[in-house]
Amino acid sequence: MSEKQYVTYGQSCGCGGTDEAKKITGCRFSLSVMSDRYADIILGALAKVDTGKVWKMTDKLSTVYRGRQLHVEDAVMACFVHAFRPDVHMTLEATFSKGCPGDVDADRFMAEDDVPLNAAGMADIHFPVACKIALYPMGVPDYMRHIAAVVNHAIDLGLYERSSHYCTILSGDIHALFGYFHYVNTYCGENLSHYVFEVTLSVNSPTV
Amino acid sequence: MSEKQYVTYGQSCGCGGTDEAKKITGCRFSLSVMSDRYADIILGALAKVDTGKVWKMTDKLSTVYRGRQLHVEDAVMACFVHAFRPDVHMTLEATFSKGCPGDVDADRFMAEDDVPLNAAGMADIHFPVACKIALYPMGVPDYMRHIAAVVNHAIDLGLYERSSHYCTILSGDIHALFGYFHYVNTYCGENLSHYVFEVTLSVNSPTV
Numbered sequence: 001m002s003e004k005q006y007v008t009y010g011q012s013c014g015c016g017g018t019d020e021a022k023k024i025t026g027c028r029f030s031l032s033v034m035s036d037r038y039a040d041i042i043l044g045a046l047a048k049v050d051t052g053k054v055w056k057m058t059d060k061l062s063t064v065y066r067g068r069q070l071h072v073e074d075a076v077m078a079c080f081v082h083a084f085r086p087d088v089h090m091t092l093e094a095t096f097s098k099g100c101p102g103d104v105d106a107d108r109f110m111a112e113d114d115v116p117l118n119a120a121g122m123a124d125i126h127f128p129v130a131c132k133i134a135l136y137p138m139g140v141p142d143y144m145r146h147i148a149a150v151v152n153h154a155i156d157l158g159l160y161e162r163s164s165h166y167c168t169i170l171s172g173d174i175h176a177l178f179g180y181f182h183y184v185n186t187y188c189g190e191n192l193s194h195y196v197f198e199v200t201l202s203v204n205s206p207t208v
Numbered sequence: 209m210s211e212k213q214y215v216t217y218g219q220s221c222g223c224g225g226t227d228e229a230k231k232i233t234g235c236r237f238s239l240s241v242m243s244d245r246y247a248d249i250i251l252g253a254l255a256k257v258d259t260g261k262v263w264k265m266t267d268k269l270s271t272v273y274r275g276r277q278l279h280v281e282d283a284v285m286a287c288f289v290h291a292f293r294p295d296v297h298m299t300l301e302a303t304f305s306k307g308c309p310g311d312v313d314a315d316r317f318m319a320e321d322d323v324p325l326n327a328a329g330m331a332d333i334h335f336p337v338a339c340k341i342a343l344y345p346m347g348v349p350d351y352m353r354h355i356a357a358v359v360n361h362a363i364d365l366g367l368y369e370r371s372s373h374y375c376t377i378l379s380g381d382i383h384a385l386f387g388y389f390h391y392v393n394t395y396c397g398e399n400l401s402h403y404v405f406e407v408t409l410s411v412n413s414p415t416v
Contacts, residue, residue, distance in 0.1 A: 010352030
């Protein structure tokens with residue numbers, strides 16, 4: 001009789017992952033292209049992204065980049081920008097995260113410098129984006145205070161549209177939104193030991 | 209000079225929403241249909257769902273159902289099942305949640321009975337689904353223990369494929385997966401004051 005292999009999260013020391021693992025920023029994301037040409041558009045975009053400074057993996061459900069925060073953000077933005085078509089409805093679901101106690105110091109590029117590989121190629125590409133965000137600060141009782149801090153920064157930046165059930169609605173230019181995501185990931189890296197930041201981007205939706 | 213209207217989460221009593229608000233299960237979800245016919249497929253599916261026992265709202269980014277747990281689950285599953293086409297790649301991103309301290313006792317149907325409106329019409333429809341899940345128990349230090357509990361139940365049910373970065377990968381028939389989601393929502397409702405349960409479903413992906 002074979003024995004089931006159960007997971008054991010939460011049964012170890014409770015001190016979380018290693019110090020090195022806690023420095024890894026990751027993003028698991030999926031592009032959804034509402035077109036018969038979705039495969040060509042996604043593969044074409046991925047081919048244009050320079051992923052030289054992030055560890056990457058693609059499975060049936062999504063792609064994961066892991067490494068230093070700025071390079072992960074740079075590569076995810078590049079995927080979306082290069083998949084953008086003025087006439088095609090497309091969404092991006094992205095989960096940024098750092099500090100999971102179950103994480104391991106593997107599957108990451110951490111020794112890279114501070115020069116983003118994709119920023120120059122995107123600098124002149126602008127388009128408006130509808131966005132929703134949800135932040136989950138893990139393991140702390142005062143998590144609502146941190147959520148309020150990042151939402152209020154979106155208000156300061158003029159990106160905030162409204163609060164809605166289970167998320168906050170934003171809108172703005174693609175560069176302004178990714179600039180804000182950089183702020184959120186930085187804030188969370190400095191103030192939380194483990195967080196999950198969910199982002200949805202949508203372009204060219206026919207829904208008014 | 210106009211004053212900015214900031215949000216104030218986390219600054220009140222800290223006791224969370226009202227008792228009534230804490231009973232509301234909600235799901236915010238988006239269907240992504242990778243086809244030129246996406247609008248027709250989604251609108252056709254929505255027209256087949258009986259939403260008589262859930263409060264509903266659709267905006268540019270997603271649809272929200274709120275009410276009693278079983279009716280919310282029943283209606284979300286019906287959307288996906290009725291949008292399914294054997295030859296079309298489609299995904300569903302769904303956020304189930306209950307107990308947010310910022311929630312209010314509004315926008316919900318709670319006085320309904322225990323009879324699901326859509327189950328009979330879906331009973332004979334079966335298809336295999338690739339799935340990823342992520343559970344976020346909020347405000348508690350031992351959250352990894354709860355995550356392990358629900359992942360291990362997926363192992364018991366034979367739905368577990370593997371753990372991956374930032375999620376757990378499952379696969380199974382659509383009914384088995386929604387049966388499992390019902391277990392997770394019930395477990396969380398009984399063991400946590402606030403949780404967020406993220407689910408992604410994918411059918412007919414060309415990626416092996």
